[in-house]
Amino acid sequence: MRSLIDTMHGVDAAHLLHGQQISADRVSMRYATGTTALEDVSLSVARGEFVAIVGPSGCGKSTLLRLAAGLEQPTEGSVALATESVAFIFQDPTLLPWRTVRRNVELLTQLAGLPKEERARRVDAAVEAVGLSGFAGQLPKALSGGMRMRVSLARALALEPEVMLLDEPFGALDEMTRDEMQNQLLDLHRREEFTAMLVTHSVSEAVYLADRVVVMSARPGRIRGVVEVGLPRDRDADIRFDQRFTDRVAEVAALLHGKG
Numbered sequence: 001m002r003s004l005i006d007t008m009h010g011v012d013a014a015h016l017l018h019g020q021q022i023s024a025d026r027v028s029m030r031y032a033t034g035t036t037a038l039e040d041v042s043l044s045v046a047r048g049e050f051v052a053i054v055g056p057s058g059c060g061k062s063t064l065l066r067l068a069a070g071l072e073q074p075t076e077g078s079v080a081l082a083t084e085s086v087a088f089i090f091q092d093p094t095l096l097p098w099r100t101v102r103r104n105v106e107l108l109t110q111l112a113g114l115p116k117e118e119r120a121r122r123v124d125a126a127v128e129a130v131g132l133s134g135f136a137g138q139l140p141k142a143l144s145g146g147m148r149m150r151v152s153l154a155r156a157l158a159l160e161p162e163v164m165l166l167d168e169p170f171g172a173l174d175e176m177t178r179d180e181m182q183n184q185l186l187d188l189h190r191r192e193e194f195t196a197m198l199v200t201h202s203v204s205e206a207v208y209l210a211d212r213v214v215v216m217s218a219r220p221g222r223i224r225g226v227v228e229v230g231l232p233r234d235r236d237a238d239i240r241f242d243q244r245f246t247d248r249v250a251e252v253a254a255l256l257h258g259k260g
């Protein structure tokens with residue numbers, strides 16, 4: 001199940017400062033194949049913060065998320081996580097086709113060994129939170145791509161995670177559905193107050209969702225710069241017309257393209 005979403009174990013929480021949820025300290029990652037994916041990356045994410053990571057293809061963004069989850073160990077430096085309560089969301093919702101929406105959402109709570117009543121409470125809340133109550137009895141094949149992604153989100157939410165790691169979750173969706181999913185995620189983050197690390201190829205998505213955007217260089221990935229978004233957390237689609245939004249998008253894009 002590790003390849004779907006999972007609860008992970010906190011790694012070496014000793015060097016976390018107060019209020020930090022994730023901390024990477026001078027991390028380098030070289031795979032056995034000889035590829036150096038990351039070099040000297042240091043990053044701290046505060047409890048409840050939403051951090052987006054953008055960078056050229058192959059610069060080590062997914063590697064950084066896997067390190068944060070404790071799925072990989074860095075070759076140099078250290079990664080610390082203040083909690084064991086972590087959910088991972090991938091671009092592919094990976095639903096089990098023979099299980100209904102409800103039973104898919106329940107899956108990880110079942111594997112985590114939660115009692116039946118507790119599972120039922122969490123599943124109901126998660127299905128409701130993503131607006132799928134009317135579809136709880138449907139099979140995945142009856143759902144649109146956006147709805148399947150909502151099920152994937154609900155399955156993660158049912159773990160009531162303190163940390164949500166999202167690897168390009170909306171990359172396969174059409175633009176309208178993607179906009180809807182971004183608003184859904186903003187709303188969930190406001191309500192559930194989890195810490196989020198999101199990998200995306202979209203600069204505007206990063207600025208729209210995050211408190212801070214981390215811009216990485218081409219492989220081996222280093223942090224080229226970090227942009228403080230500085231927009232109110234309580235934002236909606238209209239913020240895209242705000243000068244501050246367009247300024248931040250330009251700032252991130254300039255860093256991304258080496259002009260920062």
Ligand SMILES: Nc1ncnc2c1ncn2[C@@H]1O[C@H](COP(=O)(O)OP(=O)(O)OP(=O)(O)O)[C@@H](O)[C@H]1O
Pocket residue numbers: 031032033035036037055056057058059060061062063064219
């Ligand atoms: N398990 C692995 N074994 C060997 N090399 C790997 C492994 N995972 C990733 N890599 C390599 O490490 C580099 C970074 O990969 P990673 O998937 O982290 O980048 P990314 O920024 O997420 O890419 P993309 O934006 O294209 O999804 C790539 O060159 C990739 O081929």
